[in-house]
Amino acid sequence: MKKIIYKKTAVSPANIAFIKFWGKKNPKLNIPFNNSLSMNMGSCLTTTTVEFNPRFRGDRVFIDSKEVKDDKKLRVIKIIDFVRDKSNIAWCVKVASKNNFPADAGIASSASAFSALALSASAAANLELSQKDLSILARLGSGSASRSIIDGFAEWKKGKNTNSSYAIQLAPPNHWDLRDIVVVVEKGTKKKSSTEGHAVALTSPFYKVRQNLLPKRIRNIKKALYKKNLKNLGEILEEEAIELHMIAMTSKPPIFYWNKGTVEVINKLHGWREKGLSAYFTMDAGPNVHVICLAKDAKKINSRLKKIPEVLFTITNKPSVGTQFSQKHLF
Ligand code: DP6
Numbered sequence: 001m002k003k004i005i006y007k008k009t010a011v012s013p014a015n016i017a018f019i020k021f022w023g024k025k026n027p028k029l030n031i032p033f034n035n036s037l038s039m040n041m042g043s044c045l046t047t048t049t050v051e052f053n054p055r056f057r058g059d060r061v062f063i064d065s066k067e068v069k070d071d072k073k074l075r076v077i078k079i080i081d082f083v084r085d086k087s088n089i090a091w092c093v094k095v096a097s098k099n100n101f102p103a104d105a106g107i108a109s110s111a112s113a114f115s116a117l118a119l120s121a122s123a124a125a126n127l128e129l130s131q132k133d134l135s136i137l138a139r140l141g142s143g144s145a146s147r148s149i150i151d152g153f154a155e156w157k158k159g160k161n162t163n164s165s166y167a168i169q170l171a172p173p174n175h176w177d178l179r180d181i182v183v184v185v186e187k188g189t190k191k192k193s194s195t196e197g198h199a200v201a202l203t204s205p206f207y208k209v210r211q212n213l214l215p216k217r218i219r220n221i222k223k224a225l226y227k228k229n230l231k232n233l234g235e236i237l238e239e240e241a242i243e244l245h246m247i248a249m250t251s252k253p254p255i256f257y258w259n260k261g262t263v264e265v266i267n268k269l270h271g272w273r274e275k276g277l278s279a280y281f282t283m284d285a286g287p288n289v290h291v292i293c294l295a296k297d298a299k300k301i302n303s304r305l306k307k308i309p310e311v312l313f314t315i316t317n318k319p320s321v322g323t324q325f326s327q328k329h330l331f
Contacts, residue, residue: 023201042320046112056092114141115148185261234280261310
């Protein structure tokens with residue numbers, strides 16, 4: 001009899017949010033207050049292999065070759081338990097995960113990690129989930145992971161409950177040849193995680209103001225994306241990034257992600273723009289800056305960015321496909 005192997009590998013990109021997910025309506029299920037929009041980051045990938053095996057004694061999770069045993073493991077096993085429930089598999093699991101970008105580069109790895117986990121774990125258990133169900137499973141691990149499942153540019157619809165909160169495609173990767181240059185100005189893991197930021201977001205007096213502004217902003221940024229209008233897209237990107245950080249800075253307790261390098265990069269970028277260069281910034285919950293520009297300008301902008309003394313290094317990303325299978329297992 002042929003031995004069935006319950007082992008699969010997936011690779012998935014991080015994504016940069018154009019409209020941000022900030023604040024959870026249901027923190028346990030990662031249901032957000034607002035829709036969010038993103039582009040996949042083709043150079044920032046997580047590969048994850050999952051195996052269920054009746055011979056394993058105990059669940060084991062390895063991240064970048066190191067076994068993890070704390071909250072990080074619990075977060076992974078939560079997704080594995082969903083899969084075990086759905087597939088009626090009771091066996092223990094081995095999960096191994098590797099990032100192709102430096103762990104301390106401040107790039108949100110939870111989006112690439114939990115989307116890769118959703119596909120590899122469900123497939124290893126022989127579940128054939130639809131794209132919608134994969135997005136929901138990834139979301140349960142980390143909200144932004146719901147968007148990495150999708151190819152190219154995605155919108156995560158907030159939904160009303162767990163089954164209606166998932167991401168859909170707005171445009172394929174080749175729709176628009178944009179670049180996201182991640183400008184790393186600080187290494188090391190961030191002081192306050194996004195999960196902690198979400199938890200206090202609603203204490204900001206500006207949270208409600210932002211929620212009221214979002215529907216129109218989302219309509220406008222979608223228009224800019226479809227029409228490939230970088231000026232309109234970029235102005236909204238900057239508004240969004242500043243607003244996210246303003247909410248963080250006015251939460252109780254306040255969270256300051258910006259550092260000297262952040263401000264330097266933004267000032268330089270604005271100076272170049274006044275002289276005709278078309279490039280705009282956005283940011284995640286950290287000090288690093290993402291510069292969004294057209295492919296044709298990326299080289300020039302990148303070499304200028306690298307000359308700023310506070311800049312440690314940069315990573316240039318193209319829009320990419322979402323979560324895919326890989327034949328190269330990690331173990
Ligand atoms: C600022 O998805 O990382 O990057 O669900 O707690 O894992 P958890 O949060 P996460 O939050 C992302 C915050 C953000 C904006 C965004 O990507 O939309």
